[in-house]
Amino acid sequence: MKVRFAPSPTGALHVGGARTALFNWLLARGAGGELVLRIEDTDHERSTPENVEQIFDALRWLDLDWDGEPVFQSARSERHREVLERLLEQGHAYRSTATAQDVRAYKERHGAERGFRGEDDGDGAVRLSVPAEGETVVNDEIRGTATFKHEHLDDPVIARADGSVLYNFAVAVDDLDAGITHVVRGEDHLSNTPKQLLVLEALGAPQPVYAHLPLLHGPDGSKLSKRHGAASVQDLRDAGYLPEAVRNYLALLGWGDEDDETIISTEDLVQRFRIDRVSRNPARFDERKLRWMNGRYLRSLDPADLARRLEAYSGRTGLEAAVSIAQDKLQTLADFWPLCGFLFDGPAQDAEAYQRVIAADGGGDRLAAARAALEAAQPWEEEQVEAALREVVERLGVKPKEVFQPVRVAIAGTTVSPGIFESVALLGREETLSRIDAALGNLRSSG
């Protein structure tokens, strides 16, 4: 088995393209086949080094590897010219000067459902001769068969007047030459497939196995784009998702095993993935479910591992202690800093929280009581911190939160943080007391 993944280098790797890459990868890796990467761009306008590097980068981040060197398509290779000549000589193709207007005029005369047939003008673009009778059947692993009657098919242009070849010709020849056995790509290519099959047939070449994946849409059913949030692999990485979670989520978008598992490791995915179990309906990309799944993966990570990833993501260091008290509260890597930033950069400035929790209803008095208890806590460990604060709660006869929240706002600046005992213990005695003093000082000065 030889599988190929052929992204078009339009820039970032779109989420749909990433899923196609994943399915190709799962198919090849699961069957022990070979997976080649080909950058598909016959006119070479889009495959700038930057665009190509973005594709590689996205694939590497997803940890989807390929075999051998990536291949770059060419519109003017000697091989393409040679095959074109052969088709011309054998009468499978002809040169025609017919324009798009000519095609329209033809259909007005013969009916809209009638495929265009040109005449051999001896020059102009090269068109493939579609047989007058019969049909071309695409055997698709996912859809069964799609039948295209030849009378409905236009003679497709396969090379421009200047001799450069077009996609539907190039892709068929390139797949043939590379010995590709399995073509897995988006459903938008299904209607192109008969053209490619006809090229192969004119060449007397065998057909690969096809599988056309349903398309991916945005949450509202329209084409997935930036305005829906994350639309590319780059966006996903920036939003703080884990590659293993993205792989898991994407695999379940259009594919489902009979056992209904939701969290599936990549190893299991490789083992269980079956191309013929891919769904036929288009799927919507729902970032909420990805967030949930990412949280599951995040929580299952070893804290040291999570800290490493967070450090790479944020560019900061020394995060492990904070990670260990915040891990359960994160869904993405991006959630960490808003939650734990106060441990490193001082309390946040949430005036509303301060007013409501410390400045009102005796919050300051309870905070002062907590300060005194904390000052006496010995040693400065989570257990002693908890004992000290709970003792204050008991002595004052108030609800726990009436003591804990003022402390939280004093050290974190906001009402949301990791557990209060862990946070205080991690912050240290000196820093904690000084932040409480600052909050209390504020209270006095504001009267």
Added chain:
RNA sequence: GCCGCUAUCGUCUAGGGGACUAGGACGCCGCCCUCUCACGGCGGAAACCCGGGUUCGAAUCCCGGUAGCGGUACCA
């Protein structure tokens, strides 16, 4: 317009003639846990596009309609 593909809870899906009172997951709602926010636990609402046919029996097979998507480039 023409050609092609598709149609199960809001979303992703399981199901492939009787096991369907249609299962799971996200999301949503309620309760529990609880120092905030989360996590977790328990429970709930929520779907077979419509119409014909085949059959003892249809979510499942067939036909038609409708809708969505894709293609219809000297783009990829």
